[in-house]
Amino acid sequence: MLLACTIGLYSGTSAQHQQGLDWSQFDFVPGDLIIFEDNLEGERNGEFPSKWDLVNGTVENAVFNGENVIMFIRTNNNSDGGIVPLMSNGYEDYLPDEFTIEFDAYFDSPRRSYRVLFYDGKNQRELNRTFNRGSSGRSDRITITQNSVSYDRTTSHYPGFGANRTADNMNSETGWRRVSVSFNKRALKVYLDEARVLNIPNMDFNPIGLTFAYHNPTGGHLGYIKNIRVAQGAVPLYDKILTDGRIVTSGIRFDVNKAEIRPESFGVINEIVNLMKENPSLNFSVEGHTDSVGSEAHNQSLSDSRAKAVMDHMISMGVSPSRLKSVGHGQSIPVAGNDTPEGRAQNRRVEFVTF
Numbered sequence: 474m475l476l477a478c479t480i481g482l483y484s485g486t487s488a489q490h491q492q493g494l495d496w497s498q499f500d501f502v503p504g505d506l507i508i509f510e511d512n513l514e515g516e517r518n519g520e521f522p523s524k525w526d527l528v529n530g531t532v533e534n535a536v537f538n539g540e541n542v543i544m545f546i547r548t549n550n551n552s553d554g555g556i557v558p559l560m561s562n563g564y565e566d567y568l569p570d571e572f573t574i575e576f577d578a579y580f581d582s583p584r585r586s587y588r589v590l591f592y593d594g595k596n597q598r599e600l601n602r603t604f605n606r607g608s609s610g611r612s613d614r615i616t617i618t619q620n621s622v623s624y625d626r627t628t629s630h631y632p633g634f635g636a637n638r639t640a641d642n643m644n645s646e647t648g649w650r651r652v653s654v655s656f657n658k659r660a661l662k663v664y665l666d667e668a669r670v671l672n673i674p675n676m677d678f679n680p681i682g683l684t685f686a687y688h689n690p691t692g693g694h695l696g697y698i699k700n701i702r703v704a705q706g707a708v709p710l711y712d713k714i715l716t717d718g719r720i721v722t723s724g725i726r727f728d729v730n731k732a733e734i735r736p737e738s739f740g741v742i743n744e745i746v747n748l749m750k751e752n753p754s755l756n757f758s759v760e761g762h763t764d765s766v767g768s769e770a771h772n773q774s775l776s777d778s779r780a781k782a783v784m785d786h787m788i789s790m791g792v793s794p795s796r797l798k799s800v801g802h803g804q805s806i807p808v809a810g811n812d813t814p815e816g817r818a819q820n821r822r823v824e825f826v827t828f
Contacts, residue, residue: 496667496739501653503724503741504573504704509558510818511701513541522556524814526563528594528684529554537579537697545687545696555594555686558703563596566681571706574654574683575737579697580619581647585689587696589654590614593682600681612678615663615671617652622663622671629671651737656680657706667736702818710744714755720745720825721808723818725783732778734786742783745825746790757825759784761801762808764817769804776801783823798828 511524516534521527522543530548532555534541548554560567568591578587591613592601601613612625620634653664656676663671683703687696704723713720725738734742749755761780763772780799788794809816 501740506705509703542697576701588686590684591680594684764820765811773803
């Protein structure tokens with residue numbers, strides 16, 4: 474079973490690549506209402522991914538280093554090509570004014586790139602033509618390489634890698650990068666692992682849907698992605714405290730059946746710790762929740778361990794132990810149905826309840 478909340482290396486990522494990362498300043502906070510979720514659980518090797526549709530190209534499920542992944546064999550770089558999420562309202566503008574996108578992308582060459590198009594290349598082509606595409610015609614997408622992100626005429630690099638360094642000389646260490654995208658009405662931010670790489674204050678295209686694609690101009694390399702999540706943008710955390718007396722987040726995540734906090738969780742944890750430092754009267758009960766996959770007893774024990782892991786990490790960041798306590802509720806308090814991946818993901822959450 475899975476719970477939303479893990480600080481460890483991504484499976485398949487080289488230790489050397491990850492050792493230099495510092496997530497202490499990571500400020501990405503994912504949306505709190507999950508629109509689309511695919512962790513590829515239960516997918517069959519060699520079949521087309523069941524939660525997606527094909528625009529064009531060759532894409533299928535694969536097992537890579539023991540994990541289920543979506544494998545891009547070929548997509549057309551000169552079109553809308555790639556795959557699109559299966560959405561019940563896929564012909565409409567289904568992206569809200571504030572949303573976040575997260576996924577893991579695998580790199581073994583600095584020349585390979587992944588693209589996220591901000592419209593559905595199969596179902597929204599006509600709708601897309603009604604929006605301003607910008608002077609260069611590329612303002613409807615971002616292109617992600619191992620050490621850079623491009624939007625329209627802007628390319629920004631991962632810290633330590635500049636435009637004056639050629640692709641052949643750039644770090645081409647094999648491994649996974651966590652890609653995080655935040656859109657707020659018109660502003661676009663993109664993160665690679667712990668670093669904010671792209672910051673566009675006024676995006677001149679209204680995102681209406683999503684297409685995921687891959688391109689490698691030299692051939693011979695396949696593309697892999699996993700752990701894809703799209704969510705409606707979050708209310709500022711302090712506003713949640715004022716209105717609800719609690720912060721509910723599915724952005725703190727664990728590996729399966731473990732209580733080690735995943736690196737992408739740091740954005741939420743960092744912000745909550747900063748809130749507590751700025752507001753000395755805030756005290757939190759850290760409360761873990763799971764979905765219903767697995768036995769009730771196992772989920773109860775797992776939620777206890779994970780809530781305590783989050784509390785202990787916050788204490789290690791300087792929060793007084795007297796201001797925190799932890800408890801697990803297992804699967805006993807769902808906030809959504811457990812019959813869909815999005816519902817289960819919503820139930821895998823951590824709540825910070827004031828006391």
